[in-house]
Amino acid sequence: MSVASILEGKEICICAGAGGVGKTTTSAAIAVGMARRGLKVAVLTIDPARRLANSLGLPELGNEERRIELDSPGELWAMMLDAKSTFDEIVEKHAPDAATRDAVLSNRIYKELSTAVAGSQEYMAMEKLHELHAEGRYDLLVLDTPPSRNALDFLDAPDRLARFIDSRALHFFLAPSRTGLKIFSRGTGLLFSILKRVTGVDLLQDLSDFFASFGDMAQGFRERAQAVKGLLADERTTFLLVTSPAHEAVEEAKFFRDKIEEAGMPFGGVIVNRMHVEEPDGPEDLTSLDPDLAEKVARNFDDFHALAQRDRHNVDELTADIGDRPLIIVPYLDEDIHDLEGIGAINDHLFAGSGATAVPAEGAG
Amino acid sequence: MRTIVCEVAHQERFSRLMGREGVGYEETEIAENLSAISLDQQHTLEEWVTYQLPSKRLAGLLYRSGIFQHLTSAAPGIKELVTIGKIWELSQLHRKSKDARPYDFVVVDSPATGHGLGMLRAPRTFADIARVGPIRHQAERIHDFIASEKTGVLAVALPEEMPVNETLEYQEELAPLRGDLDVVVVNGLYPHRFTDEEIASLNGHAGPAVGAAVTEHRRYRSQLEELERLKGGVENVPLALLPFLFAPELGLSEVSELSGVLEEQLA
Numbered sequence: 001m002s003v004a005s006i007l008e009g010k011e012i013c014i015c016a017g018a019g020g021v022g023k024t025t026t027s028a029a030i031a032v033g034m035a036r037r038g039l040k041v042a043v044l045t046i047d048p049a050r051r052l053a054n055s056l057g058l059p060e061l062g063n064e065e066r067r068i069e070l071d072s073p074g075e076l077w078a079m080m081l082d083a084k085s086t087f088d089e090i091v092e093k094h095a096p097d098a099a100t101r102d103a104v105l106s107n108r109i110y111k112e113l114s115t116a117v118a119g120s121q122e123y124m125a126m127e128k129l130h131e132l133h134a135e136g137r138y139d140l141l142v143l144d145t146p147p148s149r150n151a152l153d154f155l156d157a158p159d160r161l162a163r164f165i166d167s168r169a170l171h172f173f174l175a176p177s178r179t180g181l182k183i184f185s186r187g188t189g190l191l192f193s194i195l196k197r198v199t200g201v202d203l204l205q206d207l208s209d210f211f212a213s214f215g216d217m218a219q220g221f222r223e224r225a226q227a228v229k230g231l232l233a234d235e236r237t238t239f240l241l242v243t244s245p246a247h248e249a250v251e252e253a254k255f256f257r258d259k260i261e262e263a264g265m266p267f268g269g270v271i272v273n274r275m276h277v278e279e280p281d282g283p284e285d286l287t288s289l290d291p292d293l294a295e296k297v298a299r300n301f302d303d304f305h306a307l308a309q310r311d312r313h314n315v316d317e318l319t320a321d322i323g324d325r326p327l328i329i330v331p332y333l334d335e336d337i338h339d340l341e342g343i344g345a346i347n348d349h350l351f352a353g354s355g356a357t358a359v360p361a362e363g364a365g
Numbered sequence: 366m367r368t369i370v371c372e373v374a375h376q377e378r379f380s381r382l383m384g385r386e387g388v389g390y391e392e393t394e395i396a397e398n399l400s401a402i403s404l405d406q407q408h409t410l411e412e413w414v415t416y417q418l419p420s421k422r423l424a425g426l427l428y429r430s431g432i433f434q435h436l437t438s439a440a441p442g443i444k445e446l447v448t449i450g451k452i453w454e455l456s457q458l459h460r461k462s463k464d465a466r467p468y469d470f471v472v473v474d475s476p477a478t479g480h481g482l483g484m485l486r487a488p489r490t491f492a493d494i495a496r497v498g499p500i501r502h503q504a505e506r507i508h509d510f511i512a513s514e515k516t517g518v519l520a521v522a523l524p525e526e527m528p529v530n531e532t533l534e535y536q537e538e539l540a541p542l543r544g545d546l547d548v549v550v551v552n553g554l555y556p557h558r559f560t561d562e563e564i565a566s567l568n569g570h571a572g573p574a575v576g577a578a579v580t581e582h583r584r585y586r587s588q589l590e591e592l593e594r595l596k597g598g599v600e601n602v603p604l605a606l607l608p609f610l611f612a613p614e615l616g617l618s619e620v621s622e623l624s625g626v627l628e629e630q631l632a
Contacts, residue, residue, distance in 0.1 A: 019477040112494045284572025301574035303611040310613035338526040
């Protein structure tokens with residue numbers, strides 16, 4: 001099975017999996033491979049570490065798509081999302097007028113939340129994915145998901161943010177009225193005084209301002225969250241799980257698969273990275289070597305053989321679990337993969353059995 | 366030392382390793398002087414609210430109220446804040462809950478770099494947001510604790526290009542928050558099995574075992590290069606090196622082996 005056949009007819013490929021399994025490199029490799037097959041591809045990461053840039057052989061990437069020169073019929077573009085700039089762009093887009101926009105952008109809580117908080121990255125990834133897809137400038141979008149432990153948090157990130165901004169109950173309590181905070185005028189006493197005790201009055205006032213300025217945009221956010229949800233569940237989207245053959249990683253891959261299917265998202269298959277591949281034959285005759293060296297060589301072989309058996313066992317379990325879904329194995333390669341050349345080596349496995357032109361370019365040019 | 370291992374991702378790898386899966390949000394003693402807890406947002410947040418308020422009844426009222434659930438389930442960063450808050454609480458001599466005993470040492474299995482930093486930064490972010498009042502006061506205390514000598518931050522890296530880059534970036538980002546890393550642990554180093562001469566002498570021989578030897582040596586060499594690069598980037602930080610273990614699965618005996626190696630190197 002080749003990644004090219006899994007991705008036939010797909011416009012979005014989401015690579016998910018636990019941290020440390022080669023997810024970013026795999027995302028880059030898939031993007032390169034599909035560009036070589038004639039598609040115009042963009043690969044996105046929100047990982048603030050420079051892993052994607054590294055794996056494409058670049059010192060860094062920014063919030064703008066950047067073209068990577070490839071000797072191929074398609075095009076490869078890459079970007080590393082900056083949560084803050086993306087957030088600002090969205091505010092500009094959703095704000096009904098300049099005054100609201102400025103009020104939000106200069107709100108203290110907004111500033112803190114949009115820069116410093118880890119959770120906002122997930123939302124930004126979904127947002128950008130939706131935007132790029134709607135613009136239709138690419139044949140395929142590949143998303144490298146964040147190395148979050150709760151790796152599927154990003155699935156409902158848009159929903160969560162929309163709920164946060166659009167909290168009717170909060171508006172009831174916090175929206176400012178002519179007499180200051182509504183809460184004071186309404187005298188809905190007890191709950192508020194408890195809340196105040198936790199947060200302090202100032203914070204409540206700031207929150208009130210925050211929700212007041214964001215309130216006008218709530219509708220836009222809610223619609224967007226719905227649209228993103230629809231896009232993720234669409235048949236033009238597919239989720240690829242990336243894992244290593246280690247026991248823990250395999251267990252997590254199974255867990256993810258369940259979550260993806262539970263959420264009604266299309267599950268495309270599994271990519272197992274860094275597999276120690278079993279040698280069908282035992283060690284060769286080593287008697288022509290120096291005896292000490294021969295012994296070391298034999299012991300080394302035994303060690304790797306044991307790893308290969310372990311990997312085979314774990315992957316067999318995974319195969320049984322995913323049933324008829326495709327599982328692609330990338331062996332543990334000799335080189336540490338961190339550039340385009342290395343990606344070529346991975347792609348010999350990801351795209352095994354599919355010619356470089358298996359997927360015809362649509363509207364090539 | 367009374368020690369507790371604190372997991373934050375519902376995975377319970379540690380307790381499973383110790384044969385005691387399912388400790389959940391209970392401080393559970395799983396061996397002499399060794400406890401485990403697995404933090405989840407629901408419990409952590411609920412407990413946090415309880416501590417803020419004079420009576421359990423009020424806390425319950427607030428916690429169960431729609432507004433509060435709404436606000437906190439969605440508020441970016443709340444999860445990070447209450448998680449680091451609970452970790453801090455575990456480390457205090459005077460525990461908030463009456464029957465809880467203090468620990469001498471709290472080990473946190475933190476999320477990967479980006480999210481891990483988010484957690485360490487959360488107290489400062491919220492202190493800035495709150496400006497004054499109880500949240501500010503508390504968040505500042507937690508931040509000061511993280512920035513103090515009572516907290517150590519230990520990075521774990523594989524000797525490969527990307528993890529090394531990430532560790533160096535992590536160090537850079539951590540610096541303004543609390544200064545240098547305290548230790549970098551380099552994990553999974555291949556043994557130095559073959560000399561260059563030995564590998565060269567294999568030239569002309571072929572077969573799976575010779576192939577495996579050449580592969581092993583190449584990886585070993587590449588790891589050494591990355592290790593040197595890492596050393597150059599974290600000059601003032603002590604390094605500990607852990608060997609790659611060929612055991613099929615890491616069990617308790619492998620972990621205690623690694624623990625011995627660490628102890629020796631960091632003594």
